Amino acid sequence: MIKLNDVDKFIDSKYQRTFILKGIDLEIKQGEFVTIMGPSGAGKSTVMNIIGMLDEPSQGEYYFLDEPIHKMKERKRSELHKHHIGFVFQAYHLIDELTVYENIETPLLYKGVKSSERKSLVAEMLDRFQMVAKKDLFPEQLSGGQQQLVGVARALIGQPKLLLADEPTGNLHSDQAEEIMKLFQKLNSEGMTIVQVTHSKENAAYGKRTINIVDGAIDTDDTH
């Protein structure tokens, strides 16, 4: 599903080139649950952003569903990302001005889904996450765990093939974190491909494969 071939990411300044990633080769198959770990500044998030098409590699090839992303125009890439990838963030990143319902609905608006279909999809999602009663609340009226649930619901509403989670439990209490991780495990068992970045070994244990990145390169890659 995902194939990175010798990917570099660097920043050029006047006298030197600083590498953030160097020579990353990575393949992730459909249905995997991958955890990326590593110390701060090692390049975990950059790998995520490249996979999620929010950032471009400076060099190297990226194939997503066998399509060459590194050769694509921005609009095409955006189209691909919109239809196949869902994001979950550490800081939830819900839109403050929108209600729970509207936050979940937003990706559908950008996908151009019809109103009636939107309604039933969002209703289904609210039901599945047991948040029907909270649908008219604004993010600030929810606890962190609830906000992250909305974040996950929003990531899933577009029926993506890949879920990217950048430290999804970083801002949560441990019992809330456990709830989210169990949810991920369940999603994975239903066939969703998941890539998460985390510092927590406990969280990594929920996945099937752990990749360690150190200084912009893959240090270890274990399947368990």
Place this chain on the structure above:
Amino acid sequence: MIKNYLKIAVRSILKNPGYSGINIFGLTLGITCFLFIFLVVQYEVSFDRFHKDADLIYRVDNALKLSSGEYKYPNGPNGIGPSLLTEVPEVTGFTRLTGNGQQRIFEVNNELFQTEDAFYADSTFFEFFDFELTFGDRSEVLDEPLMVVLTENAALRFFGKKNAVGEILTLKGNQDARYLVSGIMENIPANSHMNFEMLLSLETLRNPNNPANLNSWNGGGAFTYIKLNSPKSADLVYKKILELKAKYVEESNSIRVNPSLIAMTDIHLKSNLRNEMQPNGSMDVVYVFSAIAIFILLIAAINYMNLATARSAKRAKEVGVRKVLGAYKNQLIGQFMGESVVLVIISAMLSIAVIGATINLMADFTGKALTIDMLFQLRVVMVLLIVVILIGFGSGIYPALFLSSFKPAVVLKGKLAPGMNSSGSLRKGLVIFQFSISIMLMIGTYTVYNQLTYMKNKSLGFQKKNMLVISNTRNAVTPQLDAFKNELMKDPSIERVTSSMSKPGGLRPIIFIKSETVIDDEGNLNLAGISTDFDYMSTFGIEILKGRDFDRSIPSDSTQSILLNEQAARELNIIEDPLGQIIQISQGQDWVNKKVIGLVADVNFEPLQRKTESTMYGPLFGSNLYIYVKVNPDRLAESIELAHATWEQFAPEIPFQYSFLEDDLNQLYQSEEQLSQVVIFFAILTVIIACLGLFGLASFATEQRIKEIGVRKVLGASVAQVLLLISKDFMVLIIVAFLIAAPAAYFLSDWWLQNFAFKVDLGAFTFILAGLGALVIALSTISYKTLNAARSNPVKALRID
């Protein structure tokens, strides 16, 4: 999708009441000012256009070409109209008004009324112009002698009813004349350059023995209006008028007849001659107002741009999330534009409400007849629509492009994109622009104010305080003038009494003279003549520099003595030795010798826009239309009472009418006064709007640097140091703005002051004051927010992270 944008727009407006408040308040203020000024300008350019043939109608002005310059009048010889109609095929019609500015007294059912607003009009008047007649037939109301058409207001005033047709109005005079009311016209629209309350039939003045008396090119003072077959014929007609002049005007009269044409629709804004029917407007004012309107709108729009981009840090996260969720850049641009359009629409609606509520106040304030229905003219609605679109999209586009270009991977990490802090260079430029305009307006306003104060307070060289002016209508008490004066002088509250034919600030006759001391005389040597009584100089306190004042005990002083002012003596080359010089003055066909008995100081009887005229004083005409009474200021009421009673005793048949000279003179500066008030008003608003923006920017700057402020305070910075830290950036902008504004303001002020012969100096003080004023205003605006931050407990600020 649009629904979603609107929802977000409305919620984001409601969620940030401070930010939205500043924006809506600023935009509302800006749009209100703009719209309001637009209405004023619309009103000013709408003058006389209600006549169907407005574009074809021209007025024939006339000029006297004299040694001292050209004196242009809106009225001229009677014969121009009739000759043009018969001899110039391009002229399809004419009509004349004559005999204005005289005090007339009418009697209605034994009651006396006074009016200055009466004209004699040609029988064609109502077919020529489109004033509505409520009673009477257009072609017949003025076609016989002794007919009169009243405006509705005049009918109410004289007869207490609108339909006064068939009533009799008696004009008092040596021989009373009974005029039949033949028609009633609607009141003259406020946007007409004409002003009268009745039209008497010009046929009345036709001399049965000499029917051509109304057709002379060598006399009369008729306002002549002609209608052309096409506006393009104006130049041709003008040439033909000059040919006709050569044919009809006597050689000796040539300097008095110099006709020219002015389009009727230009009269209100471009003609400001002596003897206009009413004070006209001015194109300069229209330009100044339009410029102010556009500036205010720009400043308000810039506020929005600045605040929206300064706030971008807060919106950055939303942009990032939306992009991650699949939004295209265009969709985001649409969303942010939507927000600015919603804000502008809200502001525009508020503006309409504000104008609706204050239109009467504003009409009083500007002295323009603005009405609420002007707001609903198609043109006004269109302009409002254009403003909404221009401001909505124009001020929305930059923030929209700026915001929508954020990279989600960057902003979602909480980093600030370049330019997101308060120091964006475009934003700096815009603040400089705003304050340049504000400072320019401040300097301009101060200049106008200064000049006005100067004109009001400048010593004019004569006494204007506590001077009662009694209108000696129809020379009612002139035959018993000495007795009248003596009667008044009996009372100790009356200090002095004199009389004259003219009034300071009013018209003075031009008198042609000959003098042996002027050699290259081209036959047009002249002086302004002030026909005076004894005690004139002492009552007005005019200084006698050489020789003596008029003396009752010297008989020749009542007939052939004159005084000259310095300007006149200089012009006649007799400034060194004026006494005893003989000057010949033209009286009718004759030249009469006058002897100079004294030299008096130059005084400014005319408004200070004009230079001091060369003037001669003396018993020139034996007509004394104004009686001046110098009264004791402590006993004003008694003096007026006394003057009234004395008047009743001497001229019971004529109403007592008085004014104070100082008020009359201040009237001369009314248009400047009104201009200055309006400019001051809008200058203040401009500064307020600019400060609103600055306030918003300072708030954001403070918010963004709250951590820095906290750290500095922990390290021991004082409140003043923190204040300086934030203010310094803005102060630099204000100083740059001042450097740009000062020269521009200098040129503009200098240009405006060219209108005045006597003017204030554009001192450095004005500029320093405006510069410091702007700094102080800006500083206090910034300090409000910054002080709070500087005073707050740093621990709070640092805990946020």
